[in-house]
Amino acid sequence: MNILNKMSSYPDRGMSGAWNDLDMLEVGNGGMTDIEYTTHFTMWAAVKSPLIMDNNILNMDARALIILLNPAVLAISQDPLGSSAVRRWRYCLSSYDVSGNATAAQGDGPAAEIQMWSGSLSEGDYFVALLNLGPEARTMSATLADIFVDEGGSRSEEAQSSWDVYDLWTNRMPNRVANAIIVA
Template identity: 40%
Template sequence: MFFGKPKEVSDSAYLAQAQTPPMGWNSWNKFGCNVSEKLIMDMADKMVKTGMKNAGYQYVVIDDCWQVERDSLGFIQADPDRFPHGMKYLADYIHSKGLKFGLYSCAGSYTCQGRPGSRGHQFQDALMYAKWGVDFLKYDWCSDEGQNAQAAYATMSDAIKESGRPMILSICEWGEHEPWKWGKGIGHLWRVTADIRDCYQCLFDWGGVGVLNVIDKMADLYPYAGPGHWNDAEMLEVGNGGMTKDEYITHFSMWCMLAAPLMAGNDLTKMDKDTHEILTNKEVIAVDQDPMGEQGRRFMDMGEKEIWAKPLSNGELAVCFLNRTDFPWKLDYNWKAQTIYFANEVNIHANEYVIRDLWKHKDIGTTAQNTKATIPAHSVLMVRLSKKAK
């Protein structure tokens, strides 16, 4: 198989990608290894028909188990039974919908499900992905065989650049080697925890974390996030049935406060009204996609009650009151009693701000008065502050 010499992707073009956190859908959380051409095409169709594309979701990513072997020349082969027309056909279909196509591989010799990994074939694989039309590569860390993580991911980054096709590189080594300290310039996002599970708070001996566990890990990593380089809080579990509506609202709200990539992981063909409402809330998504690219930070920690703040462009601010308790929080918040000040010139004392509830989609007062609300257990009050016109 002859590719010819592609024109390399420049460092500047590579780094210019993902100026806001990537948004899309990934197959793993709901379907695991049960992936197929028809499934992925159905998901692409539904991403358009349900309004998710219009809300900002772009990438359709096939996770592990699409690949089965290498041919006699070492080129990776898709499962011919599950993907009878091949990956180029599927990528073309997804592109025809105005969406982008993503695939999964692994820095080890084998993927986490025992399929062929990319070790020793990085440049060959990147050429094949480019030929197929891949736009996004999730790159895992199973069977790492003692490799240096930074060097392994840098190799795949170089391979993508030499392939001639810009692709977003998602570093998925679970935060084991602190990729936030070295990932910028190599990849565009990096996982910070083990795999997420569909639960509010849970830990597993064999790996797996809940929503609150991820939030706590992300809390101190805000200095490492920004346009083109994001802390990845993991794929979304919204709609998979393991949490309540309020817990899913918390999950989605906090991912947006944290400027995390938004990768839905549910069955888009079977979304109920609540799931659709959460995943397509454009006012909340706008906080995630704000061009300043600031990751929110825990402004006040009162045990199981927390206040998070995220500076936004145009001198605005997102604030999220997070109720981690099992009981309603009777909020009576005096804005003037605290100082929330960020580099984007938000100053609660010098200016009066209009407060907009991003889940009720309505203004609920200004910072000149206390904000009073009842926040359900395991839920949030998420607001946006905009300077009041004089």
């Protein structure tokens, strides 16, 4: 997140043939959870950073292979428009109110951070990521005005339209298939 946060001020610097290089992918090197690895890979793809693997492919496990071969995330990375996702908002939170809603940090407890990133893709599609950087699960949402702020926010044609939503990680390769590929 340190690298991604540093890059967030410069999304417009990347363009075809001159991409923002966020450094090598750590997927498969150990030390991260599945959620951390999938977030890492997804966000590198969303900001169009080169997807350079830093793991030893001779020792790659099924979990790493499943992440690195996710066709939906690779399609985001290789989208012909080549437009980087942009951080639209970032909030520091500390706790929940009695209704279970996150409240702004007041210096009274451990802070957690949430972020929303979005970006345009070819053929009128959009990428949206809601990142929870805190230690506990949170329900998160974003408005169409947040997502389409560059197009005019809530008044934009995009915000007035209906959208289908897809989870890029729903149809992951099964472990048995990944293991069979590795064994072969």
